[in-house]
Amino acid sequence: MDEINMSYYQAVQPYLHRPALVSNPKKSNISLFDSTVPSKIQTFTDSEEFDKYISTTPKPTTRIISISSRISTQPLGITETSLRTLINAYTIHHSYLDRVLSFGDKPRCSDAGHGGLIVQRREHGSYDSHYLFAYPEGYNNGQSVAWTTRQTCVFHRFDPSGNENLWIFLHAGPRTKLQTTIEADISSGVFSSETSWCSFHLLALATYLWNWRWYIRYLGDGIERIVEMALTLNDADLQSVNQSSPLNLLKPQYLEDNLAPVKAQVGVALQIVRRLGELNAQLYSNGLIKESQLLAIDNVLEHHRVSLEGHLDSVTALERKVRGISQLLAVALNLRNQSVTIEINNRSLDMNRESVDDNATVRVVTLVTLTYLPASFVSTLLGMNLFNFNDPNGNTKFTISPQFWIFVVIAMPLTALTLGFWYFMMRRRLRKRKYSDCEGDIKCG
Numbered sequence: 059m060d061e062i063n064m065s066y067y068q069a070v071q072p073y074l075h076r077p078a079l080v081s082n083p084k085k086s087n088i089s090l091f092d093s094t095v096p097s098k099i100q101t102f103t104d105s106e107e108f109d110k111y112i113s114t115t116p117k118p119t120t121r122i123i124s125i126s127s128r129i130s131t132q133p134l135g136i137t138e139t140s141l142r143t144l145i146n147a148y149t150i151h152h153s154y155l156d157r158v159l160s161f162g163d164k165p166r167c168s169d170a171g172h173g174g175l176i177v178q179r180r181e182h183g184s185y186d187s188h189y190l191f192a193y194p195e196g197y198n199n200g201q202s203v204a205w206t207t208r209q210t211c212v213f214h215r216f217d218p219s220g221n222e223n224l225w226i227f228l229h230a231g232p233r234t235k236l237q238t239t240i241e242a243d244i245s246s247g248v249f250s251s252e253t254s255w256c257s258f259h260l261l262a263l264a265t266y267l268w269n270w271r272w273y274i275r276y277l278g279d280g281i282e283r284i285v286e287m288a289l290t291l292n293d294a295d296l297q298s299v300n301q302s303s304p305l306n307l308l309k310p311q312y313l314e315d316n317l318a319p320v321k322a323q324v325g326v327a328l329q330i331v332r333r334l335g336e337l338n339a340q341l342y343s344n345g346l347i348k349e350s351q352l353l354a355i356d357n358v359l360e361h362h363r364v365s366l367e368g369h370l371d372s373v374t375a376l377e378r379k380v381r382g383i384s385q386l387l388a389v390a391l392n393l394r395n396q397s398v399t400i401e402i403n404n405r406s407l408d409m410n411r412e413s414v415d416d417n418a419t420v421r422v423v424t425l426v427t428l429t430y431l432p433a434s435f436v437s438t439l440l441g442m443n444l445f446n447f448n449d450p451n452g453n454t455k456f457t458i459s460p461q462f463w464i465f466v467v468i469a470m471p472l473t474a475l476t477l478g479f480w481y482f483m484m485r486r487r488l489r490k491r492k493y494s495d496c497e498g499d500i501k502c503g
Contacts, residue, residue: 088136089237129231171322184215196269314380
Protein backbone atom coordinates (compact mmCIF):
# COMPACT_ATOMS: atom_id res chain seq x y z
CA MET A 59 0.00 0.00 0.00
CA ASP A 60 2.84 2.39 0.87
CA GLU A 61 4.54 1.91 -2.48
CA ILE A 62 1.29 2.21 -4.41
CA ASN A 63 0.40 5.53 -2.78
CA MET A 64 3.88 6.95 -3.29
CA SER A 65 4.08 5.99 -6.95
CA TYR A 66 0.57 7.28 -7.67
CA TYR A 67 1.21 10.73 -6.20
CA GLN A 68 4.54 11.01 -7.99
CA ALA A 69 2.94 9.89 -11.26
CA VAL A 70 0.21 12.54 -11.27
CA GLN A 71 2.34 15.48 -10.11
CA PRO A 72 3.21 16.58 -13.70
CA TYR A 73 -0.53 17.04 -14.35
CA LEU A 74 -1.14 19.24 -11.31
CA HIS A 75 -0.99 23.01 -11.70
CA ARG A 76 0.07 23.27 -8.07
CA PRO A 77 1.13 20.60 -5.57
CA ALA A 78 -1.69 19.21 -3.46
CA LEU A 79 0.49 18.65 -0.38
CA VAL A 80 3.15 20.76 1.31
CA SER A 81 6.75 19.64 0.99
CA ASN A 82 7.99 21.36 4.15
CA PRO A 83 6.90 19.51 7.33
CA LYS A 84 7.11 22.78 9.29
CA LYS A 85 4.24 24.27 7.24
CA SER A 86 1.68 21.72 8.36
CA ASN A 87 -1.75 22.63 9.69
CA ILE A 88 -3.39 19.60 11.30
CA SER A 89 -5.94 19.43 14.11
CA LEU A 90 -6.72 16.17 15.91
CA PHE A 91 -9.26 15.05 18.47
CA ASP A 92 -9.25 11.69 20.23
CA SER A 93 -12.25 10.51 22.20
CA THR A 94 -9.88 9.26 24.90
CA VAL A 95 -9.14 12.90 25.76
CA PRO A 96 -12.55 14.61 25.92
CA SER A 97 -12.89 18.24 24.78
CA LYS A 98 -9.19 18.53 23.91
CA ILE A 99 -8.07 19.39 20.39
CA GLN A 100 -4.41 19.00 19.49
CA THR A 101 -2.77 21.08 16.77
CA PHE A 102 0.25 19.94 14.76
CA THR A 103 2.31 22.44 12.78
CA ASP A 104 4.98 19.82 12.08
CA SER A 105 4.06 16.73 10.08
CA GLU A 106 6.84 14.72 11.68
CA GLU A 107 5.24 15.18 15.10
CA PHE A 108 1.92 14.09 13.61
CA ASP A 109 3.59 10.97 12.16
CA LYS A 110 5.02 10.10 15.54
CA TYR A 111 1.67 10.59 17.25
CA ILE A 112 -0.23 8.43 14.75
CA SER A 113 2.41 5.70 14.87
CA THR A 114 2.77 5.49 18.66
CA THR A 115 -0.65 6.39 20.07
CA PRO A 116 -3.25 3.61 20.37
CA LYS A 117 -6.30 4.13 18.18
CA PRO A 118 -9.18 5.59 20.17
CA THR A 119 -12.84 4.78 19.75
CA THR A 120 -13.29 7.92 17.66
CA ARG A 121 -10.65 10.11 16.06
CA ILE A 122 -11.36 13.34 14.18
CA ILE A 123 -8.66 14.91 12.00
CA SER A 124 -8.86 18.25 10.20
CA ILE A 125 -6.23 19.17 7.59
CA SER A 126 -6.28 22.76 6.30
CA SER A 127 -4.42 24.83 3.74
CA ARG A 128 -3.15 28.33 4.46
CA ILE A 129 -5.34 29.73 1.68
CA SER A 130 -7.73 28.03 -0.71
CA THR A 131 -5.23 27.86 -3.59
CA GLN A 132 -2.30 26.54 -1.56
CA PRO A 133 -1.42 22.91 -0.73
CA LEU A 134 -2.98 21.09 2.16
CA GLY A 135 -1.00 21.42 5.38
CA ILE A 136 0.32 17.86 5.42
CA THR A 137 3.27 16.21 3.70
CA GLU A 138 3.03 13.22 1.41
CA THR A 139 4.89 11.10 3.96
CA SER A 140 2.47 11.98 6.75
CA LEU A 141 -0.55 11.35 4.57
CA ARG A 142 0.79 7.92 3.64
CA THR A 143 1.42 7.22 7.31
CA LEU A 144 -2.22 8.03 8.08
CA ILE A 145 -3.52 6.01 5.12
CA ASN A 146 -1.43 2.99 5.99
CA ALA A 147 -2.20 3.18 9.71
CA TYR A 148 -5.91 2.84 8.96
CA THR A 149 -5.54 0.82 5.72
CA ILE A 150 -7.55 3.40 3.81
CA HIS A 151 -8.19 2.53 0.18
CA HIS A 152 -5.91 4.43 -2.21
CA SER A 153 -8.95 5.88 -4.04
CA TYR A 154 -9.10 8.42 -1.20
CA LEU A 155 -5.83 9.90 -2.45
CA ASP A 156 -7.64 10.89 -5.64
CA ARG A 157 -9.83 13.23 -3.57
CA VAL A 158 -6.76 14.76 -1.93
CA LEU A 159 -5.27 15.66 -5.32
CA SER A 160 -8.13 18.09 -5.98
CA PHE A 161 -6.71 20.50 -3.38
CA GLY A 162 -3.94 23.04 -3.82
CA ASP A 163 -5.86 24.82 -6.58
CA LYS A 164 -9.27 26.36 -7.17
CA PRO A 165 -12.10 24.01 -8.18
CA ARG A 166 -11.93 23.60 -11.93
CA CYS A 167 -14.79 23.28 -14.39
CA SER A 168 -13.18 20.13 -15.78
CA ASP A 169 -13.54 18.52 -12.32
CA ALA A 170 -17.09 19.74 -11.70
CA GLY A 171 -18.52 16.22 -11.85
CA HIS A 172 -15.78 14.70 -9.71
CA GLY A 173 -16.13 13.79 -6.03
CA GLY A 174 -19.26 11.67 -5.59
CA LEU A 175 -19.72 9.50 -2.52
CA ILE A 176 -17.91 6.15 -2.53
CA VAL A 177 -18.86 3.53 0.07
CA GLN A 178 -16.58 0.55 0.70
CA ARG A 179 -17.52 -2.36 2.93
CA ARG A 180 -14.68 -3.63 5.11
CA GLU A 181 -14.12 -6.78 7.03
CA HIS A 182 -15.50 -6.96 10.55
CA GLY A 183 -18.56 -5.02 9.38
CA SER A 184 -17.17 -1.47 9.19
CA TYR A 185 -17.88 0.99 6.36
CA ASP A 186 -15.55 3.48 4.68
CA SER A 187 -17.09 6.42 2.84
CA HIS A 188 -15.50 9.49 1.33
CA TYR A 189 -16.58 12.29 -0.96
CA LEU A 190 -15.63 15.76 -2.16
CA PHE A 191 -18.00 18.53 -3.14
CA ALA A 192 -17.72 22.15 -4.24
CA TYR A 193 -19.78 24.93 -2.75
CA PRO A 194 -20.14 28.70 -3.28
CA GLU A 195 -18.94 31.08 -0.62
CA GLY A 196 -19.90 34.74 -0.47
CA TYR A 197 -17.70 37.56 0.71
CA ASN A 198 -18.13 41.32 0.96
CA ASN A 199 -16.00 43.18 -1.58
CA GLY A 200 -16.89 46.59 -0.15
CA GLN A 201 -19.81 47.31 -2.47
CA SER A 202 -21.79 44.08 -2.63
CA VAL A 203 -21.52 40.36 -1.95
CA ALA A 204 -19.26 38.58 -4.42
CA TRP A 205 -18.95 34.82 -4.74
CA THR A 206 -16.19 32.31 -5.15
CA THR A 207 -16.12 28.51 -5.24
CA ARG A 208 -14.55 26.40 -2.53
CA GLN A 209 -14.37 22.66 -1.89
CA THR A 210 -14.25 20.30 1.06
CA CYS A 211 -13.60 16.59 1.46
CA VAL A 212 -14.96 14.19 4.09
CA PHE A 213 -13.71 10.70 4.94
CA HIS A 214 -15.60 8.57 7.44
CA ARG A 215 -14.99 5.11 8.81
CA PHE A 216 -18.04 3.84 10.64
CA ASP A 217 -17.39 0.89 12.90
CA PRO A 218 -20.69 -0.40 14.34
CA SER A 219 -18.74 -2.10 17.13
CA GLY A 220 -17.42 1.33 18.16
CA ASN A 221 -13.77 0.32 18.16
CA GLU A 222 -12.33 2.34 15.28
CA ASN A 223 -14.36 5.31 14.10
CA LEU A 224 -12.43 7.85 12.03
CA TRP A 225 -13.27 11.22 10.50
CA ILE A 226 -10.89 13.11 8.20
CA PHE A 227 -11.86 16.58 6.96
CA LEU A 228 -9.92 18.43 4.27
CA HIS A 229 -10.47 22.19 4.31
CA ALA A 230 -9.56 24.63 1.50
CA GLY A 231 -8.47 27.43 3.77
CA PRO A 232 -7.73 28.05 7.44
CA ARG A 233 -10.45 28.00 10.06
CA THR A 234 -13.28 27.26 7.69
CA LYS A 235 -16.85 27.42 8.90
CA LEU A 236 -17.10 23.63 9.05
CA GLN A 237 -13.87 23.27 11.02
CA THR A 238 -14.78 25.93 13.57
CA THR A 239 -18.24 24.39 14.03
CA ILE A 240 -16.79 20.92 14.60
CA GLU A 241 -14.25 22.22 17.09
CA ALA A 242 -16.92 24.25 18.87
CA ASP A 243 -19.07 21.12 19.25
CA ILE A 244 -16.10 19.17 20.59
CA SER A 245 -15.00 21.89 23.01
CA SER A 246 -18.53 22.38 24.34
CA GLY A 247 -18.96 18.67 24.94
CA VAL A 248 -21.83 18.33 22.42
CA PHE A 249 -19.95 15.59 20.58
CA SER A 250 -19.69 12.15 22.13
CA SER A 251 -18.97 8.64 20.94
CA GLU A 252 -22.71 8.00 21.02
CA THR A 253 -23.38 10.64 18.38
CA SER A 254 -25.25 9.47 15.27
CA TRP A 255 -23.05 7.90 12.59
CA CYS A 256 -24.24 10.59 10.13
CA SER A 257 -23.89 13.62 12.40
CA PHE A 258 -20.85 15.19 10.75
CA HIS A 259 -22.12 14.32 7.28
CA LEU A 260 -25.28 16.27 8.03
CA LEU A 261 -23.22 19.08 9.55
CA ALA A 262 -21.06 19.41 6.42
CA LEU A 263 -24.13 19.44 4.16
CA ALA A 264 -26.00 21.94 6.33
CA THR A 265 -22.95 24.22 6.54
CA TYR A 266 -22.38 24.63 2.81
CA LEU A 267 -25.29 23.43 0.67
CA TRP A 268 -27.62 26.28 1.61
CA ASN A 269 -25.27 28.71 -0.16
CA TRP A 270 -26.28 27.29 -3.52
CA ARG A 271 -29.66 29.01 -3.40
CA TRP A 272 -28.18 32.46 -2.93
CA TYR A 273 -25.41 31.93 -5.45
CA ILE A 274 -27.90 30.81 -8.09
CA ARG A 275 -30.04 33.84 -7.24
CA TYR A 276 -26.94 36.04 -7.66
CA LEU A 277 -26.42 34.59 -11.14
CA GLY A 278 -30.12 35.02 -11.84
CA ASP A 279 -29.96 38.71 -10.92
CA GLY A 280 -27.17 39.19 -13.45
CA ILE A 281 -29.25 37.43 -16.09
CA GLU A 282 -32.29 39.57 -15.27
CA ARG A 283 -30.23 42.73 -15.83
CA ILE A 284 -29.21 41.43 -19.24
CA VAL A 285 -32.85 40.59 -19.99
CA GLU A 286 -33.95 44.13 -19.13
CA MET A 287 -31.22 45.57 -21.32
CA ALA A 288 -32.13 43.30 -24.23
CA LEU A 289 -35.87 43.96 -24.02
CA THR A 290 -35.44 47.76 -23.92
CA LEU A 291 -32.87 48.07 -26.70
CA ASN A 292 -33.58 50.61 -29.41
CA ASP A 293 -31.61 51.66 -32.45
CA ALA A 294 -29.60 54.25 -30.52
CA ASP A 295 -28.70 51.67 -27.85
CA LEU A 296 -27.60 49.19 -30.49
CA GLN A 297 -25.44 51.85 -32.11
CA SER A 298 -23.79 52.70 -28.77
CA VAL A 299 -23.24 48.99 -28.06
CA ASN A 300 -21.58 48.50 -31.41
CA GLN A 301 -19.35 51.53 -30.99
CA SER A 302 -18.41 51.72 -27.31
CA SER A 303 -19.60 48.69 -25.33
CA PRO A 304 -18.92 45.45 -27.23
CA LEU A 305 -18.25 43.65 -23.93
CA ASN A 306 -21.94 43.99 -23.05
CA LEU A 307 -22.63 41.42 -25.74
CA LEU A 308 -20.36 38.94 -23.96
CA LYS A 309 -22.22 39.14 -20.64
CA PRO A 310 -24.79 36.45 -21.52
CA GLN A 311 -21.98 34.14 -22.60
CA TYR A 312 -20.08 34.94 -19.39
CA LEU A 313 -23.11 34.11 -17.26
CA GLU A 314 -23.69 30.92 -19.22
CA ASP A 315 -20.07 29.92 -18.58
CA ASN A 316 -20.63 30.48 -14.86
CA LEU A 317 -23.74 28.31 -14.98
CA ALA A 318 -22.00 25.48 -16.82
CA PRO A 319 -20.17 23.93 -13.81
CA VAL A 320 -23.00 24.67 -11.36
CA LYS A 321 -25.25 21.92 -12.67
CA ALA A 322 -22.49 19.32 -12.36
CA GLN A 323 -21.43 20.54 -8.91
CA VAL A 324 -24.99 20.52 -7.60
CA GLY A 325 -25.41 17.10 -9.21
CA VAL A 326 -22.43 15.79 -7.22
CA ALA A 327 -23.94 17.10 -3.98
CA LEU A 328 -27.26 15.48 -4.88
CA GLN A 329 -25.53 12.15 -5.52
CA ILE A 330 -23.87 12.38 -2.10
CA VAL A 331 -27.22 13.01 -0.40
CA ARG A 332 -28.87 10.11 -2.20
CA ARG A 333 -26.03 7.71 -1.46
CA LEU A 334 -26.07 8.71 2.22
CA GLY A 335 -29.78 7.89 2.25
CA GLU A 336 -29.09 4.50 0.70
CA LEU A 337 -26.34 3.82 3.24
CA ASN A 338 -28.64 4.88 6.06
CA ALA A 339 -31.30 2.42 4.87
CA GLN A 340 -28.68 -0.32 4.52
CA LEU A 341 -27.42 0.22 8.07
CA TYR A 342 -30.98 0.03 9.35
CA SER A 343 -31.74 -3.14 7.41
CA ASN A 344 -28.60 -4.71 8.90
CA GLY A 345 -29.77 -3.78 12.37
CA LEU A 346 -26.90 -1.35 12.99
CA ILE A 347 -29.02 1.72 13.75
CA LYS A 348 -32.39 2.26 15.37
CA GLU A 349 -35.55 3.26 13.56
CA SER A 350 -35.55 6.63 15.29
CA GLN A 351 -32.08 7.33 13.86
CA LEU A 352 -33.21 6.15 10.44
CA LEU A 353 -36.17 8.50 10.38
CA ALA A 354 -34.29 11.48 11.80
CA ILE A 355 -31.48 11.17 9.25
CA ASP A 356 -33.86 10.47 6.35
CA ASN A 357 -35.88 13.59 7.15
CA VAL A 358 -32.80 15.80 6.99
CA LEU A 359 -31.49 14.12 3.83
CA GLU A 360 -34.90 14.46 2.19
CA HIS A 361 -34.81 18.21 2.82
CA HIS A 362 -31.38 18.45 1.17
CA ARG A 363 -32.47 16.23 -1.73
CA VAL A 364 -35.54 18.34 -2.53
CA SER A 365 -33.53 21.56 -2.26
CA LEU A 366 -30.78 20.31 -4.57
CA GLU A 367 -33.27 19.02 -7.14
CA GLY A 368 -34.89 22.46 -7.07
CA HIS A 369 -31.49 24.07 -7.61
CA LEU A 370 -30.93 21.87 -10.67
CA ASP A 371 -34.30 22.94 -12.10
CA SER A 372 -33.42 26.59 -11.42
CA VAL A 373 -30.09 26.26 -13.21
CA THR A 374 -31.83 24.63 -16.18
CA ALA A 375 -34.33 27.50 -16.34
CA LEU A 376 -31.53 30.08 -16.19
CA GLU A 377 -29.62 28.29 -18.96
CA ARG A 378 -32.69 28.47 -21.20
CA LYS A 379 -33.16 32.15 -20.42
CA VAL A 380 -29.51 32.92 -21.20
CA ARG A 381 -29.76 31.10 -24.52
CA GLY A 382 -32.95 32.98 -25.35
CA ILE A 383 -31.37 36.35 -24.52
CA SER A 384 -28.28 35.48 -26.55
CA GLN A 385 -30.48 34.70 -29.54
CA LEU A 386 -32.47 37.90 -29.00
CA LEU A 387 -29.31 40.00 -28.91
CA ALA A 388 -28.01 38.22 -32.01
CA VAL A 389 -31.25 39.00 -33.89
CA ALA A 390 -31.18 42.63 -32.72
CA LEU A 391 -27.58 43.04 -33.85
CA ASN A 392 -28.34 41.42 -37.19
CA LEU A 393 -31.17 43.89 -37.70
CA ARG A 394 -28.84 46.73 -36.75
CA ASN A 395 -26.18 45.46 -39.15
CA GLN A 396 -28.76 45.16 -41.92
CA SER A 397 -29.87 48.72 -41.23
CA VAL A 398 -26.26 49.91 -41.42
CA THR A 399 -25.75 47.96 -44.65
CA ILE A 400 -28.85 49.51 -46.22
CA GLU A 401 -27.66 52.96 -45.14
CA ILE A 402 -24.25 52.34 -46.71
CA ASN A 403 -25.86 51.12 -49.93
CA ASN A 404 -28.07 54.20 -50.10
CA ARG A 405 -25.06 56.44 -49.61
CA SER A 406 -23.17 54.55 -52.30
CA LEU A 407 -26.11 55.02 -54.65
CA ASP A 408 -26.12 58.74 -53.95
CA MET A 409 -22.38 58.90 -54.59
CA ASN A 410 -22.84 57.04 -57.88
CA ARG A 411 -25.52 59.49 -58.91
CA GLU A 412 -23.24 62.39 -58.06
CA SER A 413 -20.45 60.74 -60.07
CA VAL A 414 -22.79 60.38 -63.04
CA ASP A 415 -23.69 64.06 -62.77
CA ASP A 416 -19.99 64.96 -62.59
CA ASN A 417 -19.30 62.83 -65.66
CA ALA A 418 -22.07 64.61 -67.55
CA THR A 419 -20.55 67.96 -66.62
CA VAL A 420 -17.14 66.75 -67.80
CA ARG A 421 -18.65 65.67 -71.11
CA VAL A 422 -20.24 69.08 -71.59
CA VAL A 423 -16.96 70.83 -70.81
CA THR A 424 -15.13 68.47 -73.16
CA LEU A 425 -17.65 69.09 -75.95
CA VAL A 426 -17.35 72.86 -75.54
CA THR A 427 -13.55 72.56 -75.50
CA LEU A 428 -13.57 70.44 -78.64
CA THR A 429 -15.86 72.96 -80.31
CA TYR A 430 -13.48 75.86 -79.73
CA LEU A 431 -10.24 73.88 -80.07
CA PRO A 432 -10.00 73.98 -83.92
CA ALA A 433 -10.65 77.70 -84.01
CA SER A 434 -8.15 78.27 -81.20
CA PHE A 435 -5.57 76.17 -83.02
CA VAL A 436 -6.08 78.06 -86.30
CA SER A 437 -5.95 81.48 -84.62
CA THR A 438 -2.80 80.51 -82.70
CA LEU A 439 -1.13 79.12 -85.80
CA LEU A 440 -1.99 82.08 -88.02
CA GLY A 441 -1.06 84.50 -85.26
CA MET A 442 2.59 83.44 -85.44
CA ASN A 443 5.15 85.65 -87.22
CA LEU A 444 5.62 82.87 -89.78
CA PHE A 445 2.57 84.18 -91.64
CA ASN A 446 2.16 87.60 -93.23
CA PHE A 447 -1.04 89.02 -94.65
CA ASN A 448 0.43 92.30 -96.18
CA ASP A 449 3.39 92.92 -98.45
CA PRO A 450 5.90 95.71 -97.74
CA ASN A 451 3.85 98.10 -99.92
CA GLY A 452 0.77 97.62 -97.76
CA ASN A 453 -1.07 95.52 -100.28
CA THR A 454 -3.04 92.51 -99.07
CA LYS A 455 -1.02 89.43 -99.79
CA PHE A 456 -0.83 86.20 -97.77
CA THR A 457 2.68 84.80 -97.54
CA ILE A 458 4.36 82.02 -95.47
CA SER A 459 7.82 82.50 -94.08
CA PRO A 460 10.51 80.28 -95.59
CA GLN A 461 11.47 79.31 -92.00
CA PHE A 462 8.09 77.56 -91.35
CA TRP A 463 9.87 74.23 -91.52
CA ILE A 464 11.53 75.06 -88.17
CA PHE A 465 8.11 74.96 -86.48
CA VAL A 466 7.31 71.62 -88.09
CA VAL A 467 10.70 70.12 -87.17
CA ILE A 468 10.38 71.16 -83.51
CA ALA A 469 6.64 70.49 -83.04
CA MET A 470 6.52 66.99 -84.56
CA PRO A 471 9.24 65.40 -82.34
CA LEU A 472 7.78 67.00 -79.23
CA THR A 473 4.34 65.65 -80.16
CA ALA A 474 5.78 62.19 -80.78
CA LEU A 475 7.71 62.33 -77.49
CA THR A 476 4.56 63.31 -75.58
CA LEU A 477 2.49 60.52 -77.15
CA GLY A 478 5.30 58.00 -76.58
CA PHE A 479 5.64 58.90 -72.91
CA TRP A 480 1.88 58.54 -72.45
CA TYR A 481 1.91 55.14 -74.15
CA PHE A 482 4.86 53.98 -72.02
CA MET A 483 3.18 54.99 -68.76
CA MET A 484 -0.09 53.33 -69.78
CA ARG A 485 1.65 50.04 -70.63
CA ARG A 486 3.59 50.14 -67.37
CA ARG A 487 0.41 50.63 -65.38
CA LEU A 488 -1.26 47.72 -67.17
CA ARG A 489 1.72 45.42 -66.45
CA LYS A 490 1.63 46.28 -62.74
CA ARG A 491 -2.10 45.59 -62.59
CA LYS A 492 -1.71 42.21 -64.29
CA TYR A 493 1.16 41.33 -61.93
CA SER A 494 -0.94 42.25 -58.90
CA ASP A 495 -3.86 40.20 -60.22
CA CYS A 496 -1.60 37.18 -60.72
CA GLU A 497 -0.22 37.45 -57.18
CA GLY A 498 -3.76 37.64 -55.80
CA ASP A 499 -4.78 34.52 -57.73
CA ILE A 500 -1.75 32.61 -56.38
CA LYS A 501 -2.51 33.59 -52.77
CA CYS A 502 -6.15 32.72 -53.14
CA GLY A 503 -5.25 29.38 -54.67
